[in-house]
Amino acid sequence: MDTVSCLNPGQLRGQGKEGEELCPYKNRHTKNRKTIVINCKECESESSLNDPDCRRKIFGILRKEVHADCLVLSRLYERDYEGKALESLYTLAGFRESVIGYGGMKMVTGPCTRPEKSECLGERKDFMEILVENAEYDPMKARLALSMFIQAKGLKKVPQDSLECAGCSEQFYQLLCEMLEKSPFLPNMPVKIPALQNHDFSVPAGETGCSAENLLADTSGELAPGDMQHNPTQAPAKTLKSLFQQGENGIKRRQGRGGREGRVERVGESLATNGGTNPDGSTTDVFFDYESRIKPHVRPPFSSSRIYTEAPRNTEFLECYDISSRDERDERVLEISIYRYTDRPEKLYMIRPPEYNLRPEELRLLEKVRKRMIRHRPGDLAFTDPAGARKYFRSMAREFLLEELLDGEKSVSPEELESYSDLLARYTNGLGIVEDLLSDPRVTDVYINAPADLNAVHVVLEGEECVSNVFLSQDDLDALVSRFRTISGRPFGEAVPVLELNLEDFGVRVSVIGDPLSANGLAYAFRKHARAPWTLPKLINTGSISAFSAGFLSFLMDGQASVLIAGEVGAGKTSLLSAMLLEIPQKYRILTIEDTHELPIEKLQGLGWKVQGMSSHSSVLKSGAEISPETALRAALRLGSSSLVIGEVRGPEVKVLYEAMQVGQAGNSVIGTIHGSSAENVYERIVHTLGVPPASFKATDAVIICSTIRPGGSMQKLKRVSQIAEITGSTIENPEPGELFTDIMTYDAARDSLFPGEVLEQGQSELIGKIALKWGISIDQALKNIEIRTRIKEKIAEEGKRRPDLLEAEAVSEANNIFWLLMDSMKSRDKTGFKPGFESETGKGSGTEAGIETGVKAGIETGTKSEIGSKINFTPGFETDFETDFETNFETNFETDFEADFEELYSRWEKWFENFARAYPGA
Known part of the structure; x- marks a missing residue:
């Protein structure tokens, strides 16, 4: 009171x-x-x-x-x-x-x-x-x-x-x-x-x-x-x-x-x-x-997401590097810093976009133009085309910027104008700060957990998950999902709380879940595809496979084997699959069936492969406007003989697939990916879960297992091929998984590499024998073939350490083509006893032999003369040396030992590759 x-x-x-x-x-x-x-x-x-x-x-x-x-x-x-x-x-x-x-x-x-x-x-x-x-x-x-x-x-x-x-x-x-x-x-x-x-x-x-x-x-x-x-x-x-x-x-x-x-x-x-x-x-x-003591997080007004620019006290600096914009006209550089937490086994990924440090006059200009762009309503733009929309908004931003600069009697450099235009396009029609995270080539995945405004964005940096300094706002999340819904044309809401789509312009597969599936709000997963197709030599240099396993996989693909690639999520199944497609000769047709486009179909077509892509509906949600995988598979089987590639084997379409494989309707070979941690696990899933009869499963030739390895129990994750197993020709009606598989190659964690099993070292592999029989060669010749392929992949990988461009699909595909040309030449000589393209004692060589020789010469001349300005395959005058080698080495003694033939083949390929590497663009 x-x-x-x-x-x-x-x-x-x-x-x-x-x-x-x-x-x-x-x-x-x-x-x-x-x-x-x-x-x-x-x-x-x-x-x-x-x-x-x-x-x-x-x-x-x-x-x-x-x-x-x-x-x-x-x-x-x-x-x-x-x-x-x-x-x-x-x-x-x-x-x-x-x-x-x-x-x-x-x-x-x-x-x-x-x-x-x-x-x-x-x-x-x-x-x-x-x-x-x-x-x-x-x-x-x-x-x-x-x-x-x-x-x-x-x-x-x-x-x-x-x-x-x-x-x-x-x-x-x-x-x-x-x-x-x-x-x-x-x-x-x-x-x-x-x-x-x-x-x-x-x-x-x-x-x-x-x-x-x-x-x-x-x-x-x-x-x-x-x-x-x-x-x-x-x-x-x-x-x-x-x-x-x-x-x-x-x-x-x-x-x-x-x-x-x-x-x-x-x-x-x-x-x-x-x-x-x-x-x-x-x-x-x-x-x-x-x-100085109560510090805010400062951000530009066009981004409602928060980026912490100072590392916490409980961290230690590890490394830093810069990444440039994916647009060559924009010189925008992002600073990346990696820290390690001192009180928990985790790393901190810090990104510092330059727009968070703009000068006040720059920020006023950009904010004024951004508001004009928001008020602008284009009536002739298809927003379902991300690339076209991005180009349109960038052009509009450039136009508005020039108008504002002229009105204010100010000026900027052409580089600054391009940078400002790209920045405005990124935050109006692009992905904002998520786009910056995805632009880092070392980042493979980006995860946004709900509630996103309370949880930091996580990134997977070279196989290791890290917490970032980025917190996305609810406004940014809502804007993203609205854009994704427009691009995909698929529904999203409480009745349909899952959205999946591909952003081809960014090389990303996006999955979004919302209420009621995610009770705390929207959650996102961005999984990047490789912008350039993976190759076996590139996988050798990353440690995923050994040189010998690369040679063996090349032999399987050339031998039209039916292979399943298994592993957990993010273990590298699709990367290995795309690399193995380059080992299928270009003369053979390939059909692919995917629900989410991850295979580099356009790139393969640009390199000369005959690839036909087919789409099926999502594995999560079925839409009436999309084709089921089973229907797509039946259609593919009626498109003629071809190698069949299944993006992921997961449902009732597997029965159709194995029925076709068993009767030979599938064509040359069948390759697909499936979730499973071992060959036995794959068998259990296909036979007992998906209902494929055990006898039908034997149509599979080999199972390849991809795994994520944590060396020594550390937090680091390495993608490795851990097992290659063949299916034996067991006569047991209902075999146990252990009786059905024989390991061809196994992973040794101590030496971090794949090594041949006993069955391969002793030349008792049924799969190699099956391919050798198909080719009409002996087991020893097949093993020598694998050895030569191994040396070729190892040579490319070794040279690629100094010249990374030689690991890319363009160079590897040309190296493979030369190998196949030399193989055809050797097979033709072994078959006829005559040097291809040269007259016999009666005067003329066979038409087939002459055609092969003509093809070899045509390939050499084409590679030398028509591409010398852009993608040079041979140095001037090398074609003469190449023909002289043929004349010198095959003039006598046609019944040579096959090992000497393979050695001569490799010698000629090696000589070609050394000249090719010297003359390759960027050398």
């Missing part, structure tokens, strides 16, 4: 005034997050925590809007306060509430009859009002003043003979101590003190704005007298008066209120012995630097 009855009416008026003078703001709610957005665009203040008026208004809004998750100061840049920073602001704003309750307490206890009562009462009330006013906008200074007042015994000295006054003063001090103890634990703040000629602080003379981090003994804002004064009996009182007399503390504003100015002055006079002034008449200013 005493508190209510004694409550100062002026404090109530101050609360009403605070509510009227608050900055304009709005609340933004999402499912898991409340954000306060303060509009600072029209404010004349600095929009800074170091500005007293801004602080007062921010604290007032926080006292009114409790339990927010983020505070945004929206000006030229968006400044986001969240987490510990926002918690500190709430704590500072709450200090006033902890102080204001003591304003209604009795300042003078007991029935005092002394004539000084009114003066003591006024002095103490003035102190409390001043303290409350300081707490409203500068709680750190108010708490420091309270602490110093208690330590310095700052009340007017009582008569020495008055025990009553001494007891009353002591009770008031105890009240202040209780207030100090019950006040919230304020965060530690750096203090800046201007230079004084006659100073009492331990700050070097002549320095201005020096940081005095140790002014406070603890994070509660306590004074540390020994660190800040030479004269401990004078400095607290002098500093306290200066704190209360600064223009920002409101004391001067209080002068003239009903004659109270005299009391205020007397408060200062009673606290200072020397007037609290410097020789030049200035007052001491203790300035708390809120901005």
Whole structure:
């Protein structure tokens, strides 16, 4: 009752005034997050925590809007306060509430009859009002003043003979101590003190704005007298008066209120012995630097996602590198830094886009153009074509930028204009910051877990999952899914909470799930495809396969074997499959069936392969407008003899596939991927889960297992081929999986490589025998064939360490073509006993032989003369050496040993490759 009855009416008026003078703001709610957005665009203040008026208004809004998750100061840049920073602001704003309750307490206890009562009462009330006013906008200074007042015994000295006054003063001090103890634990703040000629602080003379981090003994804002004064009996009182007399503390504003100015002055006079002034008449200013300790996350207005630009303290730097824009016209460079956490087994992936450090004039220009682009509504643009839409928006941004620059009589370089145009297109029609993450060639996957605004984006960096410094906002997530729905033409909502599509322009497969499947909001998974097809030599250099296994896989593909590639998600199944397609001779037709396009069909077609792609509906959601995999497979079987490639074997279409394989309807060979961790696991799934009869399963020739290996149990993940097993010709009707498979090659973790099994070393492989029989050669000749292929792949891989362009599909395909041409030449000679293309004793060679020789010569001449300016295959004059070698080496002794033939084949191929490598573009 005493508190209510004694409550100062002026404090109530101050609360009403605070509510009227608050900055304009709005609340933004999402499912898991409340954000306060303060509009600072029209404010004349600095929009800074170091500005007293801004602080007062921010604290007032926080006292009114409790339990927010983020505070945004929206000006030229968006400044986001969240987490510990926002918690500190709430704590500072709450200090006033902890102080204001003591304003209604009795300042003078007991029935005092002394004539000084009114003066003591006024002095103490003035102190409390001043303290409350300081707490409203500068709680750190108010708490420091309270602490110093208690330590310095700052009340007017009582008569020495008055025990009553001494007891009353002591009770008031105890009240202040209780207030100090019950006040919230304020965060530690750096203090800046201007230079004084006659100073009492331990700050070097002549320095201005020096940081005095140790002014406070603890994070509660306590004074540390020994660190800040030479004269401990004078400095607290002098500093306290200066704190209360600064223009920002409101004391001067209080002068003239009903004659109270005299009391205020007397408060200062009673606290200072020397007037609290410097020789030049200035007052001491203790300035708390809120901005340096409570730091926001700064972002441009066109991106509502948050990027933390400073690494946490619990990390250690590992490496950094730059990545350039995928557009050659844009010289935009992204800085990437990798850190390691010191308290958990995880890495931090930090990306720093340059637009987060734009100059103010650049940001104003881009924001003005962006708003024009948002208002623009093109009527003739097909947004389902991402590449076309991107080009359109980039051109529009360039046009608007030039108009704004001309109107403002400003200029930029052509490079800057392209960079600005691409930036605007990225944040209006592109993927924003996600596009930057996907542009890193070392990143293979990007995961966004719900709720996305509370969970950092995760990236898979060369097989290792890392947390990033990127937090996507709900607005960005909603914009992305709307764009994906438009591009795919597929429904997405509560009735259909899954969306899958391919973004060909980015080489990415996207999966999105939403409510009710994802109760906390939208979640995304971006899986990158290789922009350039994988090759076996490239996989050798990454350690995924050994050189011998590459030669063996090349032999299987050339031998039209039916192969299943199995492994867990992200183990490299599709990468290996695309590399193996390059080992199928170009003369054979290939049909592919995929629900999500991951195989490089267009690239293979551009290199000369006869590939026909077919699409089936998604494995997750079925749409009436899409063809089922079973129907697509039956259609493929009717398109003639060809190698059949199944993107993923997963459903009832498997029965149709194995039925076709068993009767030979599938054509040359069947290759597909399937989920499984071992050959036995693949058998169990196909036979027992998908219902394929065991006898039909034997139509499979081999099973290849891809695995992710964690060497030594570390967090690093390596993609490796861990097993290659053949299907034996067992006569058992219902064999056990262990009786059906024989390991051809197995992975040795100690040596991190694939090694041949006993069946291969002893030449007892049934699969090799099957292909040898089909080719009409012996087992020894087949093994020598594998050996030569191994040496060829190893040669390309070794040269590719110095020249990475030789590992790409263009160079590997040409090397394979020359090998097949040389093989055909050798087979024709072995068959006829005559040197191809040369006259026999009767005068003429066979038409077939002549045709082969003509083909070899034509290939050489074409590769030399027609492509010498762009993709040179031979150096000038090499074709003559090549023909001379034929004449010299095959003129006599046609019945040579096959090993010598293969050695001669490799020798000629090696000579060709060395010349090819020297003349290849970029050499």
